[in-house]
Amino acid sequence: MPRPRVYKTQAIVLRQRKLGEADKIVTLYSAHRGRIDAVAKGLRRTKSRLAGHLEPLTLGSYLIAEGRDLDIVTQAETVEAFPALRADLERLGRGLYCAELVDRLTPERSEGNPVFRLLGETLAMLSDAAEIDLAVRRFELHLLAALGYRPALERCAVCDRRLEAVPNYWSAAAGGAVCPDCADKGLVGEPLSLNGLKVLRLLQRSPFAEATRVHLSAALAGEVEARLAGYVRHVLERDVRSAHFLETLRREAAAPANQGAPP
Numbered sequence: 312m313p314r315p316r317v318y319k320t321q322a323i324v325l326r327q328r329k330l331g332e333a334d335k336i337v338t339l340y341s342a343h344r345g346r347i348d349a350v351a352k353g354l355r356r357t358k359s360r361l362a363g364h365l366e367p368l369t370l371g372s373y374l375i376a377e378g379r380d381l382d383i384v385t386q387a388e389t390v391e392a393f394p395a396l397r398a399d400l401e402r403l404g405r406g407l408y409c410a411e412l413v414d415r416l417t418p419e420r421s422e423g424n425p426v427f428r429l430l431g432e433t434l435a436m437l438s439d440a441a442e443i444d445l446a447v448r449r450f451e452l453h454l455l456a457a458l459g460y461r462p463a464l465e466r467c468a469v470c471d472r473r474l475e476a477v478p479n480y481w482s483a484a485a486g487g488a489v490c491p492d493c494a495d496k497g498l499v500g501e502p503l504s505l506n507g508l509k510v511l512r513l514l515q516r517s518p519f520a521e522a523t524r525v526h527l528s529a530a531l532a533g534e535v536e537a538r539l540a541g542y543v544r545h546v547l548e549r550d551v552r553s554a555h556f557l558e559t560l561r562r563e564a565a566a567p568a569n570q571g572a573p574p
């Protein structure tokens with residue numbers, strides 16, 4: 312039986328790019344069809360009926376017609392626009408980072424319900440949670456796991472022995488945490504503190520509300536972020552563009568405090 316030419320799906324908008332003088336290609340992530348590129352005709356016109364429903368990080372309901380090369384968005388309705396996320400540049404930047412990871416890591420047109428749910432949950436967390444960086448770290452870990460890149464955190468990624476409660480090492484190439492014995496055999500890795508490993512385990516296996524009860528020092532938060540950033544770069548084999556944007560936001564936020572500090 313042939314597939315229907317027109318289908319309806321809920322999806323989250325990952326990004327847009329220009330097409331011709333008036334159109335745009337929108338990248339959507341849907342529950343049952345995964346990542347989809349579709350044309351939104353006339354989207355760049357000021358009176359477009361679709362424009363407000365196809366902004367990046369919008370959860371919407373879309374009617375899409377199958378095309379020869381690209382599908383076409385024919386109707387759109389916003390389900391959740393996450394206004395609190397859009398009103399705060401720090402939150403928005405982190406949401407765009409999560410959307411970029413989904414865009415770059417997921418194959419086109421594949422079953423994507425776990426990733427769809429994860430991205431929707433994370434955008435909601437970024438809208439109202441106080442610990443927005445922790446929400447992003449949780450997202451990274453769960454996205455990697457959903458796509459088959461779950462980092463080893465309980466047992467050594469090299470020898471498979473249970474990791475002891477001592478400072479260990481981190482190797483993206485090996486697949487996660489590495490015991491000191493394996494690290495001593497010439498494996499290129501980075502130090503992973505005992506608390507860093509505990510935080511990674513907590514984010515990997517516990518509800519977000521439980522993870523937020525733990526206070527992370529700036530140094531510990533930076534360590535966890537750096538280890539996961541290296542892992543994501545290894546999987547992608549490239550840098551994440553929006554990660555640079557987040558770093559710029561951090562520098563700008565820190566600038567007033569630094570300017571007011573005595574020499």
